[in-house]
Amino acid sequence: MTQHEPPGGGAPGRLLLIESRGRGEYTGFRRDAVTQVLGGQPTVLFLVQDGVMLAVPDSDADLDRFQAEGGALAVDSFSLTQYGLDSAKLRPGLRVAGMDDVADWILDPATRVVWH
Amino acid sequence: MGAPHESGQVTSALRLTQALLERDASVQVWTCGYATLLTQRGQGPEKPRNLADWNRSYPSLPGLVEGLIEAFPDRLHWYGCRFCSDDRGVAEHLPQVVLRPPAGYAANVAAADKTILVGVI
Numbered sequence: 001m002t003q004h005e006p007p008g009g010g011a012p013g014r015l016l017l018i019e020s021r022g023r024g025e026y027t028g029f030r031r032d033a034v035t036q037v038l039g040g041q042p043t044v045l046f047l048v049q050d051g052v053m054l055a056v057p058d059s060d061a062d063l064d065r066f067q068a069e070g071g072a073l074a075v076d077s078f079s080l081t082q083y084g085l086d087s088a089k090l091r092p093g094l095r096v097a098g099m100d101d102v103a104d105w106i107l108d109p110a111t112r113v114v115w116h
Numbered sequence: 117m118g119a120p121h122e123s124g125q126v127t128s129a130l131r132l133t134q135a136l137l138e139r140d141a142s143v144q145v146w147t148c149g150y151a152t153l154l155t156q157r158g159q160g161p162e163k164p165r166n167l168a169d170w171n172r173s174y175p176s177l178p179g180l181v182e183g184l185i186e187a188f189p190d191r192l193h194w195y196g197c198r199f200c201s202d203d204r205g206v207a208e209h210l211p212q213v214v215l216r217p218p219a220g221y222a223a224n225v226a227a228a229d230k231t232i233l234v235g236v237i
Contacts, residue, residue: 020125049124078131082124099128103135106230115234 015043016105018115022050023059029116030054030062037071046102048076052083055090067093074101118235119150120177126154129234130180133192137184142191144224149237152201155181155194157208178210185212195224200237 017033036043045066047055054060055075067073074095080086090096105111120126129145136143147154154177161179166172175183185192196206198215209215216224225231 020123020128048128076128079124099131099135100138102132103139103141106132106136106232107139107141109229113230113232115232 013042014105014108014111015041016102016111016113017043017045018102018113019045019047019051019054020049021116022053025050026116027060027062030060030066033071034062034066034069037066037069042072044072044074044105046074046076046097048079052076052079052085055080055085055094056088057091059091063091067091076102117148117151117233117237120154125235126151126177130184132232134184137188137191140191142193143188144193144195144228146195146197146221146224148197148200148218148221150200150204151235152196152204152206152209154178155196155210155213156206157210182210182212185210195220197221 015036017029017036019029019033021029030045033043033045043066045063052075054063058064063073072095073091073093074097075090077086077096077098080088080096106113118125133143133145156178159176159178161176161182163174163176166174181194185194194210194213196209196213196215197218197220199218201209201215
């Protein structure tokens with residue numbers, strides 16, 4: 001895996017979902033992420049802004065299932081610092097990334113992007 | 117889309133825009149609703165002085181946008197919805213901003229390889 005390749009590999013038809021909402025808010029998007037993974041769609045879920053509150057363990061059952069079913073979870077390093085979570089214990093298997101990584105993923109022609 | 121100060125959304129959008137431009141991508145930004153205030157010229161290039169940090173200069177949002185446009189003049193194109201802008205009394209935008217009618221959004225989307233919709237109008 002190259003430095004800027006999204007977690008989960010470079011499979012064609014990859015879906016990049018960006019979650020900016022936090023705990024208790026608008027859970028439909030995260031449930032949709034689970035549905036995508038269950039359907040065999042390679043999916044990366046990137047947590048930014050309020051979404052970084054879900055980067056800690058036991059914070060969201062939908063994300064627990066997303067990871068368990070093979071979804072790739074990443075979190076924004078800048079947002080972690082803004083929310084005072086840069087030293088917090090994070091979910092196992094979570095990749096800390098930045099907007100440079102997100103830009104690389106977006107510029108991959110095989111990636112579709114949805115921002116929530 | 118959406119009010120600029122409602123959340124960290126504008127910061128995220130500007131960070132991503134800069135990252136894309138630094139990778140030689142061409143980026144169109146379209147603002148709707150209260151996001152059209154991002155490029156309101158009357159705000160000036162700097163924020164009001166910070167009483168807790170009197171000698172430090174903080175760029176305003178229009179200042180940040182103008183700096184980004186000047187850094188990438190051939191690949192960053194900034195558009196605003198004319199109807200939303202007029203409806204919210206934005207008298208004058210940065211000179212680099214192109215105002216278009218709401219239907220112009222469809223043309224901009226058609227011209228783009230990818231469109232990312234951020235926020236709710």
